[in-house]
Structure formats: C-alpha cells, structure tokens
Amino acid sequence: MAHQYVFTLQQLRKVAPPDKIILDGISLQFLPGAKIGIIGHNGAGKSTLLKIMAGIDTDYQGEAWAADGIRVGYLAQEPELDPEKDVLGNVEDGVREIRDLLTRFEEISAKFAEPMSDEEMNQLLEEQGDLQDRIDAVDAWNLDRTVEVAMDSLRLPPGDADVSKLSGGEIRRVALCRLLLEKPDMLLLDEPTNHLDAESMAWLEGYLKNYSGTVIVITHDRYFLDNVTEWILELDHGKGYPWKGNYSSWLDQKQELLARSEKEESKRRRTLRQELEWIRMTPKARQTKSKARIRAYEEMVKEDQKIRAAKVEILIPNGPRLGDRVIDAHKLTKGYGDRLLIDELDFQIPPNAIVGVIGANGVGKTTLFRMIVGQESPDAGKLEIGDTVSYAYVDQSRAELDGEKTVWEEISGGLEEIELGKQRVNSRAYVSSFAFKGSDQQKRVGRLSGGERNRLHLAKLLRSGGNVLLLDEPTNDLDVDTLRALEEALLNFAGCVMVISHDRWFLDRVATHILAFEGESRVCFFEGNFHDYENRMREELGDAYDRPHRVKFKKFHA
C-alpha cells in the first residue's frame, strides 16, 4: 500500500543574502495525520521552513507542494488580526463558512411559517436537507458552544475587546483560536505555546493530539513535544533529520548516535544523557534528588570549579557562600491599583533552593522580584533578606544596553578570556553557549530581536557572580539545546535561584520549590517540583484544575 503524502519537499534550498545557507537540500514527505515537532538551534531555519510550506516565503530553490485539495493553515510568530473587527469578529472569521450554513438553515426554517406553493416547499425542503447533511458532516450544530469553549480555553480577551489594544500575547491567542476553528488539513504552528499558561497549554495538547489533520509545530516546550508529537524533525546545518518518536525517544536515539561516534563523552552528550536519566527516574526518585540538593549545599560550594567547568556547557560561577537565612516573607501583602496581587504570603527559602515561580501573566510575579531586590516595597508584612545575599538580577525593562556594541563585546566586555568565579574561560565559547553562533556574535545589540536581547541579558546576568539568581522568563526564547544546557548549569550552581517560567519541563527538572500565583490573590509556597504541585492541585480541585478559566483578583483596599 503506497501512502498518500499530504506535502512534499524536494531538494529544498534556501539562501539568505548574501550567501548564508539556511536550508541545504531538504527532501521530505509528510504523512496525513502525522504530528511532527521541529527542533533545532536558533537560526537553524525552523521558521523559514514553515513559511515556505505555508506559501508565504516563495524565494527558494527546489520544490515544495501540498497534495491536491489539502488546505494549509499557518500560525506566524507575529500573526496579524483584522483591525476592523473586535475579538469575536476575528475568531468568527475562522468559522465563516460554517456560520453561513447555519444562518441559511435558520432562514429556511423561518420561511416554513409563511404560506407557499408545494413546489416552493419541496425546493426548500431539499435545500434544508442538503444543509443539514453538510452541517452534520462537520458536526457544527453546537458551533456557538465550540467557539465559546475555544475562546475560554485559550483565555481570550472578551469578545467585544478592540484588537488594536491587545498585547502581543493576546493577539497570538486570538489568531491561534481562529486558526484552530478553521480546521485546515495541515496545521503549521510557529511557537503556539508562547504566551500560553500551563492550563491553556494542556488544553491545546489535548486538542492537537486528537486533531485529524497533519500538525507541524515549532516549540521549545518539551512536554508539548513529548505529549503531542510522533515525529521529530531536527534541523541542523541546513539538513533535515526526521526521527520517529516523541521528544524522549529523540533524546534516546540522539544520545545513542553520539555515543557511537564519540570516543570521549562530549559536554553535549553528557547533557543529553543527564536529561535522559532524569526522564527514566520515577517521580519518587526525582523528589529524593531535589531534596538532596538542599542538603548538599556545603559540598557544592566546596566543589572544585575546574571539575565543574569540564562537565557543563554553561558555567555559572558560585557566588559568596550563603548563610542559613536567604529570603523570608512574613504576611507579605502587595496591591497594584485596586487589585490585590499578594495577600499575606509566607515563605522561607533555604540556601540552594531553586524556586519556580508560576502563574498567569500579570498576577504579580515580576512585582515580587522587584520587592525582593528593594525596587518596590510591600504594602504590609515584611521581607527579610539574609546578610550574605548578593543578587544577580536584571530588570529587563530598565536595563541599559549599548546598541552600538556587538553581542560579543556586550557580554565579554571585549576580553578574549572572562572570569567565571575562579575559572577563566574563553569568552567566545561562553557567548556561543547562549546560541550566538559564529557571525551572530558580531551582530550589533541595537539590531537584535526581542528573543536575542533576552538571551543577551541572560548571558550577562549568569556571569555576574551573585549567590541568589532572579530570572524572569529566561526560558521563553531559548531553543531546546540551550534550555537543556541552562538546566544543567542551574543544577550545578551552588546558590539560590528564583525563576519565573511557564516551561513545565524546565521546572520539573530544576525546581525544588514552587511559588504559585493561583489567582484571586492567592500565592502558595510548595516544596516539590511542578509535577508534584500539579498533583496536589488535582487532588484538591479535581477536574476543575484542568479546565482553564480566566484569572480573577480580589479587590484591594489599601
């Protein structure tokens, strides 16, 4: 039996001016219904490939075609909405055809109340029957409900909201919602998981897994890759390597492959192996491991930096030794305008803890960081900071970067060797471990994309030498390889980390504690990783936990 492929690439080649080869002769065929995740370094050509397949980028050599009758739908990284329409109007564009069928059906039903000849009656009955079949075929009788569920699950702004006033994240969610409702035969999604919180993500996973069409998705969310995809397409040096299996399976095969070709274990392979070992651990063993981290602080502080430098791809220097008190909150309360963000929060962060800070956007996570470093003060309660604490923190909205400097100059200060604690390392190698490869290091800071700026901040921050790192969404713009390297770096860092992230896999691998902004001004401090936290929430809330809902706040009376 020969397969009917839905899409074919033949010797696809893409060169960016003047002569940078992005895609170098890729030939692939895509099976109907396949769920494929694309991974690769930043700049490996992932978005370019999707744009070519979507028919948006037509400047390439070779061939790329969809099979006859296959409708292709595409979610861009920065999608556009119809500015003439409100949120609901844009979403409704996705179901226009079906909506027209329903409207016509209702019109006909209404006509039956009027007097008419037998002939007219028969004609109407026939049309109605035909409409009924077509509506049945797409199961669209509950269209209003379907639209409502999709809008709610993706946490869209209210239907009558003006789209010109939406944030970037909200625009993406509206566009994603519109696209999913269109139900194309082939879905091409460029980072659909950005700006989605954990619950919307879970909903999207379920939706795509059961999607009857082909799905090709670029994402750095590894749970998403593990749960949804059956194939991984790895882009590397312009070539495309299809791997059968989900993310864990890819990791397994890749590790095997490297093991076969390397005499000595490279840092890259070690990092892959560590992640694979972690995947294979039972939840219980993971718990034990994270508890052991808290106990092992003294040993980690004393560990030979040279040995550590040889193990990890990104080295974070240990700052000065921390005392027993790090950050203690007592009945901490903070509001913003008339909204109460934090209501009598208590926590004690032990040395060596890695605290994952989670919650929907705009609930007060960054405000908490600002209070910790003293840029804002609590409205009530107090924060006690240990004497030995020295922060590494960049407030990204205020940080000053010199637009004229190159990436390498900005991070290295122009030095070929930089000091990381007591260790001296080659600065170009350090910069490249944040996915600035080769010529990317010569880019002017002023011309960087938002994602590149964030990576630059991260590279500067991690070398600054504090013993408490405050990281605000470091995971959003990293490719999977860099994420994995960052995880290893944090796990090998002796000190405290508080990290705001939506990346569940990342949090599961590194977090010893979770600080969860749960909505309605509740913030909960929990010992365990994200998975443990979710389990507890499910026990408490049952199914309600998995059903996404819009965030509410208590009224704040200062």
Added chain:
Amino acid sequence: MHSSCRDSIRELLATYTPSDRADSGYADAMQSLVEGPGDPLSRHFFDPGHFTASAFVLSPDRRRLLLIHHHKLGRWLQPGGHIEGHDPDARAAAEREVAEETGLVRSDLVPLEEPARLLDVDIHTIPAHGKEPAHAHYDLRFGFVARNATTSIGDGVGEVRWVEFEEVDRLSPGASIRRALLALRGRAHD
C-alpha cells in the same frame, strides 16, 4: 538505486507491532533511519549505520532453529547480512543470505507471512574495524519454515546446525535472539 527497497522497508515498519519497550525503541530508530538523509541501505553508510536482513528459519518439524557458526565473530547467529544493490527487497536479501550461508535456497523456504511482515527488529553496534568506523546494524528479521533440512556449509561459516529450542539460549545467549524465537514460535502456530 535502492529506492524501491527503501519503500518496502517503510511498508514493513508501518505494519510492524513491537513486542516490548526495547523493541519499540528499535522500531522508532529504524523509522528514523529509513526516513533520514543518506543511503541507509549501503554498507558504507556509517552515521549512524545501515540496514541488514536476517532469517529465523524453523526446521520442517518446527522444533528446531537454524543457526550458523560465524567464522570471524566466533559466535552462533541466525543467517543474515548486508542488503545488496540487486536485492529487490529486504526479505529477498535475507533469503539470499540463507542460501549463501546454509545452502537452503529460496524454494526450500516457506515465508511465515505473505505479504512479507517483520518478525522482529534489532539494533546492534559493530565496533570500529580497519577503515570502518564504529556503526550500527539495523537488522530486519524475517521468519521462515524450511521444506527440507539438508544444509551445506557456505561462505564465512564454520558450521550449520539445527538447534533444539532449549539449546538456543545456551549456544547463543542474549535477549535479541530469545525475543525473535519467541515471536517465531508464536506465529508458526497461528
């Protein structure tokens, strides 16, 4: 040159149901190899390796398994080897290897299933040797029942023997042969 053979491997893998977890990891890796770039049917394709084909042949009384003693490796193995450019598909390659190594020709063998299905898959590492770097053999395994038991000793082979099932594990220990034999005995009774 290998393109039709490659398509046949795609079909084989699409209809293959792995028997356990290790096996399903192998099946994933096999699909990755067949869809990947390069020519995974060529014996000179080393990164990560190439497909091979082998045969698990039951004796006419269905109580013994055909094994050969491999000269170079000094081990008892099922007959098998590289896929050649002129082999129309992977099963034909396995049949050719049986003929070359044991003297049982195609008309002596009844395939376990028609159309061809995989009995088992296995991936094993071949250490670097001479100019060849370390690489993997992605072995596609097929089941047969022999019509007659008369064998002869072929190229590179020290001995050919019909081995009682109970003896197989002692002669050639390892999960991979055990797993294939189990599948073979299961399907031969169907």
